[in-house]
Amino acid sequence: MDAFQRELIDLLPRLRRFARSLSRDHADADDLVQTALERALQRRRSFSPGTRLDSWVFAILRNAWIDEARARSRRARIAGAAEEAEAVADARVPDFDQRLTATAMERALAALPEDQRTAVYLVLVEGLSYAEAAKVIDAPVGTLTSRLVRGRTTLMAQLEGVGG
Amino acid sequence: MIDDETLMAYVDGELDAGRSRELEQALAQSPQLAARLAAHRAVRKRVAGAWSSVLVEPVPRRLMTVVEGAKSNERPEVVDLSAVRRMRRQATAKPAPGSAGLLAAACLAAGLVIGFSGAILGPAPSVVTRGGALVAEDGLARALENQLVADQSRTQAIRIGFTIRADDGRYCRTFLDRRARLAGLACRTGNRWTVPLAAAVGGAEHAGAYRVAADEIPPPVLAAAQAMTSAPALDGPREAAARELGWR
Numbered sequence: 001m002d003a004f005q006r007e008l009i010d011l012l013p014r015l016r017r018f019a020r021s022l023s024r025d026h027a028d029a030d031d032l033v034q035t036a037l038e039r040a041l042q043r044r045r046s047f048s049p050g051t052r053l054d055s056w057v058f059a060i061l062r063n064a065w066i067d068e069a070r071a072r073s074r075r076a077r078i079a080g081a082a083e084e085a086e087a088v089a090d091a092r093v094p095d096f097d098q099r100l101t102a103t104a105m106e107r108a109l110a111a112l113p114e115d116q117r118t119a120v121y122l123v124l125v126e127g128l129s130y131a132e133a134a135k136v137i138d139a140p141v142g143t144l145t146s147r148l149v150r151g152r153t154t155l156m157a158q159l160e161g162v163g164g
Numbered sequence: 165m166i167d168d169e170t171l172m173a174y175v176d177g178e179l180d181a182g183r184s185r186e187l188e189q190a191l192a193q194s195p196q197l198a199a200r201l202a203a204h205r206a207v208r209k210r211v212a213g214a215w216s217s218v219l220v221e222p223v224p225r226r227l228m229t230v231v232e233g234a235k236s237n238e239r240p241e242v243v244d245l246s247a248v249r250r251m252r253r254q255a256t257a258k259p260a261p262g263s264a265g266l267l268a269a270a271c272l273a274a275g276l277v278i279g280f281s282g283a284i285l286g287p288a289p290s291v292v293t294r295g296g297a298l299v300a301e302d303g304l305a306r307a308l309e310n311q312l313v314a315d316q317s318r319t320q321a322i323r324i325g326f327t328i329r330a331d332d333g334r335y336c337r338t339f340l341d342r343r344a345r346l347a348g349l350a351c352r353t354g355n356r357w358t359v360p361l362a363a364a365v366g367g368a369e370h371a372g373a374y375r376v377a378a379d380e381i382p383p384p385v386l387a388a389a390q391a392m393t394s395a396p397a398l399d400g401p402r403e404a405a406a407r408e409l410g411w412r
Contacts, residue, residue: 002236006342009231016227017218034230041234105214123176124211130178149169156207 004044007053008037014126018058021121022065024110032068036061055128059136062118108158116151119144124152166190166197171204228318290322290344291359300350300357304341308350308357312407314400325381326397327406328389335411338381338389340365347381349389352411361388 001009015036019029039060040047047056102110109117115137122133123144134144166187173179174187191198290304300308307322316323325338336351348362363382398406 001232003345005231005234005236009228012223012227012231013219013221016221016223017215020215020218030224030227033227037227037230041231044237103214105210109211109214120211121214124208125214127212130173130176145169145173149172152172152204152207152211153168155211156203159207159210160203 004047004053005041008040008057011054011057014054015057015061018061018121018126019065021109021117021125022062022114032061032065035064035068039064052132054126055132055136058122058126059138062136105159108155112151112154116147116154119147120151120155123148168200168204171197171201175201175204175208290341290346291348291362294356297353298359298362300339300359304339304344304350305357307341308337308339308352309411310407312400312403314403325386326389327403328393328397329395329406330392331394332392335406336389336392338385340381347385349385349392351392361385 012033015033016030019032019036020026023029023032036057040057043060047053109120112120118137119133122128122136123130126133128136130141130144130148133148134141137144170179170183170187174184179187191201290301291298292301293299299305304322307320307324311320311322311324313324313326321341321343323340323342325340327335327337330336330351334351334353336349337357338347338349340347345365346362347365348359350357350359361384363385365382
């Protein structure tokens with residue numbers, strides 16, 4: 001292995017955590033990490049040394065997730081409305097263990113619209129700067145901060161409700 | 165009026181100095197504002213721990229395999245420390261004006277070995293010069309002293325390759341220090357581990373002429389270890405016994 005590969009290995013726990021914030025299903029989350037790793041290794045030449053590898057791979061993982069979601073909705077459209085409803089239900093109900101282990105905060109985050117959840121995740125969980133987080137989602141800083149503010153406002157209201 | 169976005173930016177460390185000062189002045193005069201700030205801090209703290217349990221889960225083998233199975237971009241190369249020692253002798257033999265000069269000469273010589281480039285080894289060099297010999301220190305010294313090959317996990321920063329009993333009676337161990345990006349051979353000499361041979365591994369982007377890599381111990385280090393003994397490497401029980409006896 002070379003330095004790039006070693007750094008990817010070191011990032012694995014954080015990549016798995018990010019994937020878990022996107023996909024509620026644990027196996028799907030790890031599939032997503034695998035796709036991101038494969039793409040990162042294929043495209044390693046486009047990584048500029050001296051910049052942050054974590055942000056770079058996070059962006060790849062997020063794009064893989066968006067591709068996956070698109071493919072899923074395409075499949076659902078082709079399969080027809082009845083099966084679509086079933087597929088959506090499947091995706092939304094993780095198995096019993098997974099539900100039990102989620103904390104109140106994780107459930108509150110999972111209930112946020114995905115764009116807001118990702119903004120909150122990158123800044124508050126990963127500790128990225130606004131500029132780095134904006135790069136990951138490939139959007140202007142203003143877009144990032146407005147998602148961050150909306151997501152956080154919702155979280156604050158919910159947590160106050162449960163004595164947060 | 166200070167809005168929530170400003171308070172959030174403040175707790176995220178994203179507010180510039182001027183606006184931070186304004187906010188702090190306003191805070192001193194308004195308990196309500198201070199309470200809102202405290203609420204934002206609390207949310208930040210609670211969100212930060214979300215999904216933290218994932219970080220301590222074992223990483224599935226298949227994900228490691230995706231990375232490890234990919235083609236490596238680097239080739240190993242080795243630095244012969246006896247050449248470095250000769251250079252050190254020359255450097256210190258030269259009369260240097262004043263202690264600053266001596267220090268510079270020593271750093272120059274040591275730097276060749278310890279940090280082929282400062283960037284490789286980072287803030288904590290694992291091999292230093294002591295009384296003219298290269299000696300393992302800190303984490304590396306502890307690993308050499310305590311870590312058994314059989315007990316290692318693949319995530320450890322320092323990995324021991326194998327242990328031999330050299331023909332001169334010393335125990336020697338090959339090692340790979342991922343954090344320091346250094347691989348080499350260390351021999352228990354008296355009460356410390358001296359390092360007769362080491363090579364920078366990985367970090368080709370920094371290493372210049374010492375362009376090297378790999379997560380494995382480079383072949384020349386293995387060859388040097390094998391040349392020191394006519395016996396095979398110690399097996400698990402023998403290695404454990406040698407540690408029990410303090411590698412003597």
